[in-house]
Each structure stands twice: as structure tokens, then as C-alpha cells.
Amino acid sequence: MLKRHYSLAMSVALLLLLLSMLLSLTLGSASLTLADIVSVLSGQPGVSPLADTIIWQIRLPRLVCAVLVGAGLAVCGAVLQNASRNPLADPYLFGLMAGAGLGATLVSVVLPPQLISLALGAFAGALFAVALVFTVCAGQRWHKVEMTLLAGVAVSFMLSAISSFILYFAEPFAANRVIFWLMGSLSRTDWHSVMLLAPVVVAVLLLALALRRQLDALLLSDESARTLGVNTTRLRLILLLATALLTACIVAQCGGIAFVGLMIPHIVRHFFGVTSARLLLGCAVVGALFMIWVDNLARTVLPQQEIPLGVITSLVGSVFFLLIMRRQRL
Amino acid sequence: MLELSAVCLRFGAKQVLHNISFSLQKGEFIGIIGPNGAGKSSLLRLIQGALSAQSGQILLKQRDISCFGTAELARTLAVVSQTTAPLFALTVEQVASMGLLPHKSWFELNSSYDRAQVKLALQKTGLSHKSSDVVDTLSGGELQRLYIARALVQQPALLLLDEPTNHLDIQYQHQILQLVKALGIPLLACLHDLNLAAMYCDKLLLLHQGRQVAFGSVAEVLQPELMAQVFGLPCEIALHPRLDKLQVTFMPACAERLC
Numbered sequence: 001m002l003k004r005h006y007s008l009a010m011s012v013a014l015l016l017l018l019l020s021m022l023l024s025l026t027l028g029s030a031s032l033t034l035a036d037i038v039s040v041l042s043g044q045p046g047v048s049p050l051a052d053t054i055i056w057q058i059r060l061p062r063l064v065c066a067v068l069v070g071a072g073l074a075v076c077g078a079v080l081q082n083a084s085r086n087p088l089a090d091p092y093l094f095g096l097m098a099g100a101g102l103g104a105t106l107v108s109v110v111l112p113p114q115l116i117s118l119a120l121g122a123f124a125g126a127l128f129a130v131a132l133v134f135t136v137c138a139g140q141r142w143h144k145v146e147m148t149l150l151a152g153v154a155v156s157f158m159l160s161a162i163s164s165f166i167l168y169f170a171e172p173f174a175a176n177r178v179i180f181w182l183m184g185s186l187s188r189t190d191w192h193s194v195m196l197l198a199p200v201v202v203a204v205l206l207l208a209l210a211l212r213r214q215l216d217a218l219l220l221s222d223e224s225a226r227t228l229g230v231n232t233t234r235l236r237l238i239l240l241l242a243t244a245l246l247t248a249c250i251v252a253q254c255g256g257i258a259f260v261g262l263m264i265p266h267i268v269r270h271f272f273g274v275t276s277a278r279l280l281l282g283c284a285v286v287g288a289l290f291m292i293w294v295d296n297l298a299r300t301v302l303p304q305q306e307i308p309l310g311v312i313t314s315l316v317g318s319v320f321f322l323l324i325m326r327r328q329r330l
Numbered sequence: 331m332l333e334l335s336a337v338c339l340r341f342g343a344k345q346v347l348h349n350i351s352f353s354l355q356k357g358e359f360i361g362i363i364g365p366n367g368a369g370k371s372s373l374l375r376l377i378q379g380a381l382s383a384q385s386g387q388i389l390l391k392q393r394d395i396s397c398f399g400t401a402e403l404a405r406t407l408a409v410v411s412q413t414t415a416p417l418f419a420l421t422v423e424q425v426a427s428m429g430l431l432p433h434k435s436w437f438e439l440n441s442s443y444d445r446a447q448v449k450l451a452l453q454k455t456g457l458s459h460k461s462s463d464v465v466d467t468l469s470g471g472e473l474q475r476l477y478i479a480r481a482l483v484q485q486p487a488l489l490l491l492d493e494p495t496n497h498l499d500i501q502y503q504h505q506i507l508q509l510v511k512a513l514g515i516p517l518l519a520c521l522h523d524l525n526l527a528a529m530y531c532d533k534l535l536l537l538h539q540g541r542q543v544a545f546g547s548v549a550e551v552l553q554p555e556l557m558a559q560v561f562g563l564p565c566e567i568a569l570h571p572r573l574d575k576l577q578v579t580f581m582p583a584c585a586e587r588l589c
Contacts, residue, residue, distance in 0.1 A: 085417050210436040217428050219416045227378060227411075228484070229404030229432040274418040 006278055009271045013285045020292045021067070025059050027300050057190075063292065065189040065197065069250050070260060070291025072201040074283035076243040077261030078268070079208050082215045082276060083239045086149060090262035091247040093149065094240075095156035097182075097258075098163070099129025100251040104178050105163045109170040118181060123252035129155055130244040148240075183308030184255040186295050193253045204246045205284060211235065212276035219274075257309050259317040260287060270324065290317075331356050331516050332377070332488055337386030339369075339376060345540055346372050350386070352535055352545045354488070359510075359517040361531035363524060363551075365561055368537040370520040374492050377518070378409050391487060404432035408481035411492035415473070416465055423461040425476055426451055429483025451482035455509065471502030478510060491519035495526060524578040528552060536560065552576050 025037045032051055040047050040055045076091040084093075103125020107116050136151045167175045208215065214235050217225040222232045250257075264287045265279065272282035294316065298307045332354040339347040347369045354360050362370045375381045377388060379395055388395045390406060398406065408429070416425065426448050430440065452458050455475040460468070468476065474494060481489055491510065495503035503523070507530040510517055521527040527534060527548075534551040536544040538560045544551045557565040563580040570577050 087417065213428070213431045213434060216420075216424070217431055219418060219420060220425070220428075221414045223380075223411065224414070226380060226400075227404065227409035228428060229399075229401040231400055269418060274420055275424050 006273050010282065010285070013282070013289060017067075017285055017289045017292075020289055021063060024063050024066075024292055024296050025055060027296050028054070028059060030054055061191045061194055062186050062189050062295070064194045065186050065253070066291045066295045067288040068194065068197040068201045069186070069254055069257065070264075070287040070289070070294075071284040072197065072204070072246050072250050072287070073257060073261040074264035074268070074287025074290075075201075075205050075208060075280055076247055077263075078265040078276075078279050078283045079204075079215065079239050079243050080261075081265055082218055082279075083236050084149065085218060085221075086146075087266070088262070089149070091243060091250075092156075092256075092258070092261070094133040094152040094244060095129040095154075095159055096126045096244065096247050096251060097256050098156040098159035099132075100126040100248070100256070101178070101182050102159045102163045103128070104181055105166050105170075108178050109166055109174045118177075119252040122181075122255075123248050125159075126248035126251050127244075129159055130241075130248070134240075180308060181255045182310075184257040184310035184313075185298070185306060185308055186254050187299075187306055189253060197249060197253060200246050200249050204242050205280065207242055208239070208280050209277060211239070212280065215239075215276040254309070257291075257313055259310075259313045260290060263317050263321045264290060267321070267324065331358075331391065332518065333387075333389040334377075335387050335389075337376065337383045337388060339372060339381060339383050339540075347376070347383075348540045348542075350537075350542050352542070354516055354518055356516055357514070358532045359519070359530060360533045360535060361519050361521045361527040362535045362537060363521055363527050364537035364543075367539075369540040370537055371492060373537070374409075374490050374518070374520055378407060378490055379403050401432040404484060406486060407488040407490060408484040408486035409490045409492065410474070410477045410481050410494055412496055419464045419466060421462050421464055422452065422457055422468070422476055423448060425465055426457075426461075426479045426483055429480040432484060447483055447485070448479075451479040454482060454513070455479040469502075470498050471505060474498065474502070474506055475509065478506070482513070486515065489513070489515045489517050491517060493520050493522055495521070495523065524552070524557075528576045528578065529573070548576055552578060 022034065022037060026032055026034055030050070032054065036047060036051055037055065040052055073091050077089070080089040080091065080093055081087055083089075100122040103121040103123070104118050106125070107118055107121030132155050133148065133151045136155075137148045163178075167178060214225070214230045217228050217230050218232065218235070225232050247261075265283055268279055268282040268286050272278045290313075294309055294312045297312050297316070298309050301307060334353070335351045337347060337350040338345070350373060352360070362373060364370055372381065376383055377390075377395070379398065379400070382396065390398070395403065427440065427444075429451070430444050430448070433444075449458070449461075452461055455478050457472065457475055457479060460472065465473065465476065478494075489510065494506050494510070498506065503526060507526060510519075511530055519531075521531070531548060533546060534544070534548055535542065536551050536556070543560060544553075544556060552567050554565045554567050557567065557578060557580075561580065563583055566579045566581065568577050568579070569575070
């Protein structure tokens, strides 16, 4: 019964993903029909060069990035929730977002302009936050997951405070740039971002799938996983590092996109099942699907202006999540 | 099958286990008994490789357990301990399938043989009809049987049980011990209830303050003076009139001894 349930959910999600990807390419300020899209993608002659450029250079890389970012964040969230046995864990667990924020702030406000790109600064800041949390927690051998989570929260507040202090005295234009960046956007993404994100997303997904039995075993208790021959300390360290790296890459490319990593896994468990293989694949598809539509909303709702992604993910995601919660216990 | 010789364990300055030596043969059920803090659980954790001894030797199938890799150890011995419910809504079949873990490499899928093993384990533990139920809906006894099923899927040569009957109704306490005894796997169990131990075990190991006070057949270990000394209460031991099993009864201590 469960098997059929899963196959059905997966087929529906994959079909929706495919349709959404095609449909998304038609959305935008230049009006292109579905027929145009199909002929451009299949390389048929007789399409205007403008349409060709719009699709290949603007809309398609952004779409692929949306898929990668959504899938990546949702998979990270699922892995961290299982690995830390905490349903509230999300990819920004280790103060990653605050670290990225600080990195971006330093690069845009303090350092001379154009010395280091915002993305690189954010990436370095995110890794710094993770390194800080790991150094603090290294002594306790990852037995007490709660301590790691608390250390992440503390690091997060500390780094945010420093960023806020710098931004308070910064000139408004530079400060705005950082604040808007923190709210998340895919508008700066191109094929370069795809090349950067794709291998990392695929690698983390494969790693998590390879370790799916170990992840399942962790759901009971560390003790119980150890009796099955799982080295829980090493497993947790590998997973935490891999997800932190992926999240740092995503944050560096598109800023902060809240909620996806926290809530998509819960929604997926509801429809796909709770064992890791189903959960991870489901998260990859549903996360991608969700992010595509969030980005579509972001760039089409207001004329001539984009809404930050983080605003929409938080709003849409929370309403949807509360509705499900009201209907039945997750 | 399992042989301990002069095993000692210290936590810092505290001597937790002192000079433990006993052996378990094929087909035997040995019960570890003793008051709280006697070192029963520590002994089990030593044997499952979660702790390592300062001195002495633990041989499993004639090999030192420190030579076993973690997965290899999990294929050789399985542990059923006090039960915890899983975080998310796993089904009975999914939890039982976790026992396949030590037999599987990274991307290996479950074969039809694996599925048959899981099915067989659920059958032996009487949970076949519940295989797609969510674990949360099981009773305490059913949950404990599920963990035994998971241990069976590991196909172990030895089964360790840490207080398997704790928090269970009397009916389930007997059911669980009957079940594991019928499996035909050598068993080593910490047991709190001396009468249950007397009824189901072949041999007993009595621990007191980390020391091995007695090891032998049930009749050899269950001596009234010894029990009274270890458990601190006057004790009478009698043969049950119909069951041919020993029964331990502790009596209230005299008032002056309580003070």
C-alpha cells in the first residue's frame, strides 16, 4: 500500500516538475509562447535570435538554478533533520546565514569596492561560521546534538550583531545592497552558477542516498544505530560538513532563502514516506518544484520589479504548512 | 561462542567491572543478575564493543572483539535494549529492515532474499499482520518484539538483551523471554526479575559492585545466603511445586537492620 502511495506521489511530482519547467520559460516581460519555447529548445530554425538569447542566456540558466537551489536546500534540510534527530533543523543550522551576511557586509561596506565579489565574501563568511561552531563542539565528539544546535544559534546571534553594527554606520546604498542580497534572489544567476552548483548538489544527494540506511538507523537512537554497526560520530560529521558546504555554495549564489530546507522535508514525509531514500528523492523533486514557482511569482507579480525570494518562500511556505498542520498532525 | 577472561573496566578512578571471567556455549541462555549499579549494563556494553576494557580479553567466536570491524561485529551479535520510539512515523517493516544495514554496501538495494528475511523475522515475532502499521501504534510488548525482529534480520550468532522485559506487563514479560528462548540463538541477558531469570535461563552470572560473585547453573547461583548478602534482604529460595523451577522470595528486613 505504501509502495503504491510513493510511486504515485513521485510520478505526480515529476510530471508537475516537467510541466512547471516548460511553463516557467514562457513567463517574463518578453512574451513567448510554449511553441516558441519548444522550437528554441529543440534547435529548430526560424526563431528570432532575440527569443533564442532570452531563453538560452536568461531564462534557462535561472530556471536550472531554481531547480538546483530548491532541491539542494530541501535535501540538506532532510539530511540535517535525520542526522540531528531534530525536526526543527534546517540548512542554516550553524549560523551559516549570519556568517554569509557578515561576509557580504565586510566585502561591500568595509573593504574597498570590487576587491572581492559579494558571492565569495558570503561563501567565506558562511564557512567561517561553520568552522566556529565545529571548533566549539569538537571536544564533545558530536554525542550531544542539542549542544551543536545551541552553539549554532549563539554563533548566529554573534555574527548578526557584528553585521548589524557595521551596517548601522554604513552608507545607505551599500547597506541596502547587503540587505536586499540577504533576502535572496536568483536574478544574478547564470550558466556559471549552474556549473558551480550542479556538481555539489548532485554529490551531496548521492552521498546522502549512499548513507540512507545509516540515516534511517539514526531515527531510533544513537545507541541503537551503533549496535547496527554505524559509527554515529563519523557519520554525523561527514553529513554536517557536506550539507554545510552545499548550503554555503547556495547562499553565495542567491543569498538567503528561508523556509525551504525546514518545511519541504516535512511536507515530503507526509506524501512520500519517512525512510531516507524516499525522503531524499522526494525532497529533491518537491524542493525544485517549489522553488520554480516561488521564482516565477518573484519575477512576475509586480511589473518592472522583483520581489525577494526569501519573502515569498517564508510567506507561501508558512501558509501552506499551517494549512497541512491544521488538517492533520505531521 | 563467547568467552571473557579477567576483564576489568574503569571509568576514571572508578572500578566498574573487576576480573570478570565466564563463557557462553552454543545454545545457552545466560542471565546476568545483580542489584542496580552492579555493572550489568556496562558488561553488556563491553561485549557489544561500545566500551573497551582496560585489561582482560573478550573472545567472540574464538576471536578478540577488538579485531572486529563495526559492521562485522553487527553481523555477529545483535542487541535488543530498552526501547525508544522513532522520531518520525516509521512502519514496522521499515524498522525491521534496518537489521539489513550491516550486510549492505553503499548503493546496494534490498534483494528478494532480504525481503524474505524481514518477512520471516516478523513472522517469528508474531508481527506479520502489523507489517505496514506505524510504530507509534504498537503496544510495549509489540515494540519489544519488533526490536527482536530487527535483531533477527541481522542474522546474529549471539543475541544480547538489556533488560528486555522492563516496563512490560507480566504477560508480555513471559512472552518475550519464551520467544527469544525459542529462537535457537545463544542469549546473554541482563534481567532484573530473579524469578524470570530462574525460570528461563540455563546459567546465571551474579554481579555485585562490579565483582563476579557467582557463575553457574541456576541452582548453584541462587543460594539464600548469597542472595541475602548481595541484595541486602533476608531471602528464601524454594522449588516451585509444579514447575520444577526455583523461586526467590525476599522478606522484609528486621527493623534494626533498616536503620
